[in-house]
Amino acid sequence: MSDQEFDRTTVLGKVMMVLHAFTIDDSTLSLAELVRRTSIPKGTLHRVLTDMVTVRMLDRTDAGYRLGGSLFELGMRASVERSLLEVAIPFMEDLYVRTHETVHLGVLDGTEVVYLSKIGGHRQASAPSRIGGRMPVHCTAIGKVLLAHADKALREQVLSAPLPRYTPRTIILPGPLRTQLDRIAAERMAYEYEESATGIVCVAAPVRESEDVVAAISVTGPSHRFRPDNHTSSVRAAAEEIGATLARRSSLLRK
Amino acid sequence: MSDQEFDRTTVLGKVMMVLHAFTIDDSTLSLAELVRRTSIPKGTLHRVLTDMVTVRMLDRTDAGYRLGGSLFELGMRASVERSLLEVAIPFMEDLYVRTHETVHLGVLDGTEVVYLSKIGGHRQASAPSRIGGRMPVHCTAIGKVLLAHADKALREQVLSAPLPRYTPRTIILPGPLRTQLDRIAAERMAYEYEESATGIVCVAAPVRESEDVVAAISVTGPSHRFRPDNHTSSVRAAAEEIGATLARRSSLLRK
């Protein structure tokens, strides 16, 4: 999903290519850099960029272009993600207060996890996740729990592609991963022991809105002091409460 | 800023008109409804919408169209808002734990406040603010503190336009508001007593990144039990720490 292809001929396609040229830790990109990344002809790109600036998708700075604040605002209006967030945040806080470790909320998009929120005090540099960022499904607790409850097709798609190694403990063989996913699907909890980054471990549970798994919530901590299985029940409880609140809310809206 | 005008003739203009047709509490909109809101010819709009769906700006559902999850992701990559968020969240948590009241983080956009984040436990239905939502500057603590530190031009623009009344206590006269803004600019704190919604009061402080006011942080509570002036120093401290962290971070990046 990261190497998404857009139609070069259409305006919208170009716009999306530009937007996706920004990775999560680019703040500003120059025209030349954008030409390199998108391989759109310089003249055309220049015009597209100025157009995007006038509609406030991009901000112009001395150093180049950056994603505009109005995008943030629009993103927050995306209904699914927003209502999930609004409902989940209080429960994430509870979990944080109880554990004092980093709490994540993530959804599945394509074959990757997208993090909707991440809270956890000041000392949390360790985890490589970022809000709005992506991580692979096969080596994160949230990813595994989402994959375990996803439909067969997606599961097989992930299992049949190579599973990139991130640490010595990353599961890179389809066989072991498959059996683990089966167990996760059965017990509705996933664990990660230094599979995405050395030094961190994680517990995750699925958030279900009337049978559909719409997201997953997790607690992450440093391996030396954090015991995932001690927090199984709190994480599960939080996930279930979020699901219940979502269901209550959407049944209200339906009237 | 809400009634932004876009160029009808250009593709991007139409796209933005569609995106902005979604208000904060629309989840899905039908083609017909979008025709009404944007007054783009039906045939054209239909094509634009399907284009937007193929680039994943919109999701198609049985009921109509809704803002896609990829927008959320893009929005989160908007550098300014994102780094502000990442830095601010831990301090907002501190403030929440200390006060157990709703904590807001907002920035100025045009003549309105946009909320970047809002945390606070389960019982917080009261405040009308929403993440990614907007509120007027003249009747919120965050708004007033941002306006007080904004440049003269903006300040006069707001003061010369009519100030809509939200509650009996909303300040609708330019004179009193001006003197209050002067005081706020001097003491770097703003208060709100049921000016945007009855029953809630608020304290806010400016977040300054090396002299520039980039955002504001506030604590909001119900008027019957919450005394804003009791929390002045914690709010100010949080704002200053956020500012200091931002400055430290950006000086690191500069190398």
Added chain:
DNA sequence: GCAGTGCGTTCCACTGAGCCGAACACACGC
């Protein structure tokens, strides 16, 4: 000094992507 390199910007003749009115298809309620 002056060639070399990388950047942003402007220009302009060409062309097909985008335009939109009109016709069509379907599902309702009365």
Added chain:
DNA sequence: GCGTGTGTTCGGCTCAGTGGAACGCACTGC
């Protein structure tokens, strides 16, 4: 049946969008 609300398709016109090429400018380093 007939009106009214949806969403979808069609096709000929045309101007918005295209991109190669040339330009200006700020830097190197020699």
